[in-house]
Amino acid sequence: MSGLSIGGSQLDASWFLILAAILFIIGTAGVLVRRNPLVILICIELMLNAANLTLVVFSLQLHNLEGQLFALMSMTVAAAEAVVGLAILVDIFHERDVEDIDELSEMKG
Amino acid sequence: MSTSQLALSVLLLPVVGAILLAGRGWRLPRTFTKIVGPGVVWASFVGTLALYFGNAHGDFTYWTWIKSGSLVVPFNLLVDNLSIFMCLVITGVGALIVTYSVGYMEHEDGPSYARFFTYMDVFIFSMLLLVLAGNFVFLIVGWAMVGLSSYLLIGFWYQRRSAVLAARKAFVMNVIGDVGMILGAFVLFVTYHAITYSGVFSHLGQQANCTRDLVLCGVGDSFNIELAAFFLLVGAVAKSAQLPLHTWLPDAMEGPTPVSALIHAATMVTAGVYLIGRMHPIYDIATYAHNTVAIVGAVTALFAATIAIVQTDIKRVLAYSTMSQIGYMFLAVGIGAYAAGFFHLLAHAFFKALLFMAAGNVIHAMHDEQDMRKYGGLFRQLPRTSWSFLIGSLALVGVIPLVGFFSKEQILGLALSKPDNSLALAVWVVGVVTALITGFYTGRMWWMAFGGKASPERPVAVPHEARLVMIVPVLILAVLSVVGGFIQTRALGIGPSSFSDFLVPVLGRVSWEEGAGVVIAGLVTMALATLLFLAAYRLYVERSWKPWSSRVPWAQRLLERKYYFDEIYDAAVVRPMDGLADVGLRDIEKPVFDGAVVGTGRAAVAGASSLSLTQSGYFRNYVLVFVGGAVVAAVLLLIRANS
Numbered sequence: 036m037s038g039l040s041i042g043g044s045q046l047d048a049s050w051f052l053i054l055a056a057i058l059f060i061i062g063t064a065g066v067l068v069r070r071n072p073l074v075i076l077i078c079i080e081l082m083l084n085a086a087n088l089t090l091v092v093f094s095l096q097l098h099n100l101e102g103q104l105f106a107l108m109s110m111t112v113a114a115a116e117a118v119v120g121l122a123i124l125v126d127i128f129h130e131r132d133v134e135d136i137d138e139l140s141e142m143k144g
Numbered sequence: 145m146s147t148s149q150l151a152l153s154v155l156l157l158p159v160v161g162a163i164l165l166a167g168r169g170w171r172l173p174r175t176f177t178k179i180v181g182p183g184v185v186w187a188s189f190v191g192t193l194a195l196y197f198g199n200a201h202g203d204f205t206y207w208t209w210i211k212s213g214s215l216v217v218p219f220n221l222l223v224d225n226l227s228i229f230m231c232l233v234i235t236g237v238g239a240l241i242v243t244y245s246v247g248y249m250e251h252e253d254g255p256s257y258a259r260f261f262t263y264m265d266v267f268i269f270s271m272l273l274l275v276l277a278g279n280f281v282f283l284i285v286g287w288a289m290v291g292l293s294s295y296l297l298i299g300f301w302y303q304r305r306s307a308v309l310a311a312r313k314a315f316v317m318n319v320i321g322d323v324g325m326i327l328g329a330f331v332l333f334v335t336y337h338a339i340t341y342s343g344v345f346s347h348l349g350q351q352a353n354c355t356r357d358l359v360l361c362g363v364g365d366s367f368n369i370e371l372a373a374f375f376l377l378v379g380a381v382a383k384s385a386q387l388p389l390h391t392w393l394p395d396a397m398e399g400p401t402p403v404s405a406l407i408h409a410a411t412m413v414t415a416g417v418y419l420i421g422r423m424h425p426i427y428d429i430a431t432y433a434h435n436t437v438a439i440v441g442a443v444t445a446l447f448a449a450t451i452a453i454v455q456t457d458i459k460r461v462l463a464y465s466t467m468s469q470i471g472y473m474f475l476a477v478g479i480g481a482y483a484a485g486f487f488h489l490l491a492h493a494f495f496k497a498l499l500f501m502a503a504g505n506v507i508h509a510m511h512d513e514q515d516m517r518k519y520g521g522l523f524r525q526l527p528r529t530s531w532s533f534l535i536g537s538l539a540l541v542g543v544i545p546l547v548g549f550f551s552k553e554q555i556l557g558l559a560l561s562k563p564d565n566s567l568a569l570a571v572w573v574v575g576v577v578t579a580l581i582t583g584f585y586t587g588r589m590w591w592m593a594f595g596g597k598a599s600p601e602r603p604v605a606v607p608h609e610a611r612l613v614m615i616v617p618v619l620i621l622a623v624l625s626v627v628g629g630f631i632q633t634r635a636l637g638i639g640p641s642s643f644s645d646f647l648v649p650v651l652g653r654v655s656w657e658e659g660a661g662v663v664i665a666g667l668v669t670m671a672l673a674t675l676l677f678l679a680a681y682r683l684y685v686e687r688s689w690k691p692w693s694s695r696v697p698w699a700q701r702l703l704e705r706k707y708y709f710d711e712i713y714d715a716a717v718v719r720p721m722d723g724l725a726d727v728g729l730r731d732i733e734k735p736v737f738d739g740a741v742v743g744t745g746r747a748a749v750a751g752a753s754s755l756s757l758t759q760s761g762y763f764r765n766y767v768l769v770f771v772g773g774a775v776v777a778a779v780l781l782l783i784r785a786n787s
Contacts, residue, residue, distance in 0.1 A: 068764075139763065141761065
């Protein structure tokens with residue numbers, strides 16, 4: 036895999052990808068194990084940003100601007116998702132104090 | 145308005161009435177129903193009169209309904225003198241009867257009142273479609289629709305179990321006939337690749353020439369023609385309540401009396417006669433089927449007349465008498481005297497509608513009591529109804545100069561004088577015997593109901609004469625029954641034959657002449673029948689003679705059980721079918737079909753409840769499944785990329 040030129044120094048692209056993978060796994064683990072709804076939302080942001088990082092890295096490596104454009108797109112979606120998710124959470128917090136996401140299991144079959 | 149538009153509007157006017165009255169029509173004032181119900185039939189009658197006086201004729205095609213290979217089904221109306229005559233009877237007598245119903249059905253509540261006139265208008269439309277149709281498809285459509293209207297009207301009082309059963313019986317019997325009609329049309333289509341009358345009959349014209357010289361043309365078609373003629377005869381027999389498909393007609397008297405007058409006396413049951421008249425090019429060739437028509441007619445005439453002797457329900461006497469008189473018409477068309485058969489159809493429409501409506505007035509006055517033994521002595525109390533009923537009865541017996549004499553004796557005269565024909569002679573004998581029995585049972589009905597003193601069991605001591613709207617149609621028909629015969633007095637060997645002449649363009653002339661002896665035979669028959677009419681007075685009013693049944697009790701029982709036809713059909717068809725249905729229900733329907741249906745439902749419920757366990761409601765479970773799925777997908781992609 037060829038290196039990337041960042042700030043004049045060369046760096047191998049795989050480092051970035053490994054970083055993105057670590058971020059993604061941390062996010063996923065957070066979503067799975069944490070109970071506080073707010074933290075879960077933050078972890079989801081982490082996963083999205085890991086994906087964004089991947090997009091940007093490949094965009095630079097392949098000299099294709101679409102990847103960076105798509106990262107911007109993904110950020111927009113992430114912002115929208117955060118708005119909706121937080122709004123729902125705020126609404127639920129108006130009703131009651133939720134410390135554990137497992138308390139929200141009324142929709143079970 | 146052109147003739148084709150006029151014919152179409154004659155056909156469609158009753159539909160307009162039915163549509164106006166159907167659904168929410170009854171929410172309008174009752175006067176609306178009273179005007180629209182009979183009004184559209186009168187309008188149709190006026191249209192038919194315009195056709196008659198306009199000398200209309202033609203085969204009008206309005207559009208092509210089906211076009212598929214050699215099968216082309218146009219919607220065409222055949223307007224000729226025969227269909228105009230039938231339309232005159234249907235709309236003329238029909239309008240009188242529907243007007244009469246305005247009074248007769250007065251006790252019905254709003255929705256039922258409108259429903260009755262809706263059905264009546266639908267019936268008039270179906271019957272007009274039947275006689276105006278110019279091809280077999282629409283003939284069958286009309287044929288089935290009159291059966292449907294008949295079913296709806298017999299079962300009009302659907303709260304009564306007997307009425308519903310009678311309606312069902314009539315419908316099933318009529319469907320047997322419908323199947324016969326359809327098979328007949330199939331055979332004709334397969335043979336000639338034509339579905340219109342003109343198409344089929346144009347082929348038959350060549351066939352007729354062939355019969356004179358069988359060597360020149362093959363006889364391959366004649367089997368098909370016989371087959372088609374027999375199938376069509378099944379339809380005619382079922383619709384006209386002839387043996388052996390007759391058992392529905394007496395039960396059909398469960399319907400309201402105007403229905404009996406219109407459908408089960410004047411019009412629908414004579415459709416079989418119309419059919420054979422319309423198909424006469426076929427029957428002229430199909431000798432065996434043609435002879436069968438005459439035999440069926442003669443046997444039914446005698447058979448029904450004998451049963452009428454012992455009936456005590458006034459409407460049932462009239463029902464059996466109707467069967468018997470239609471037997472005469474079958475007899476007439478069966479020996480080739482088509483116009484005479486249709487003249488009797490006209491006469492019968494007059495006097496039998498009259499008798500039914502007068503009987504309806506009596507039943508109304510007697511508060512729905514129909515048993516004649518509980519009447520008696522009505523003559524002075526209901527003078528106008530009684531005089532009308534007497535005129536109708538004498539016309540039925542065939543007394544000079546009422547219309548029944550001229551029509552019935554002309555049939556018998558033509559049967560007697562048909563040269564070199566033993567069958568015609570045999571049906572003449574049966575016809576004369578039937579005429580005598582007719583005199584007797586009519587006398588019995590008349591004297592029991594109207595003569596003598598009031599029966600102690602009579603429900604009403606001082607009955608009231610019916611209202612004007614129920615009397616006027618009866619009186620009009622009484623006048624027609626008196627003067628109607630003078631349009632054709634050939635039974636006396638002299639005078640006009642306007643009626644037969646009118647139908648000559650369609651039916652042709654009778655090929656033989658009536659001799660002078662025929663007139664004497666007719667007069668003697670009439671005299672004997674009248675004597676028997678009077679003899680009934682001795683038996684049933686004076687009771688000075690011992691009742692005939694005391695000598696032959698077994699005969700009376702046989703007649704009262706109607707020759708056990710209902711019992712035989714019950715044992716031969718109804719009960720085996722019921723048994724088969726029970727077996728099917730128990731051994732096939734419940735285990736196999738119900739099992740499959742119920743099993744599918746149960747499987748769905750069980751599957752759903754086990755699958756619903758996966759919906760735990762815990763957010764992390766869903767995420768775990770999602771992530772697991774993503775990992776599996778990623779692994780699969782990697783494997784594919786590396787391979």
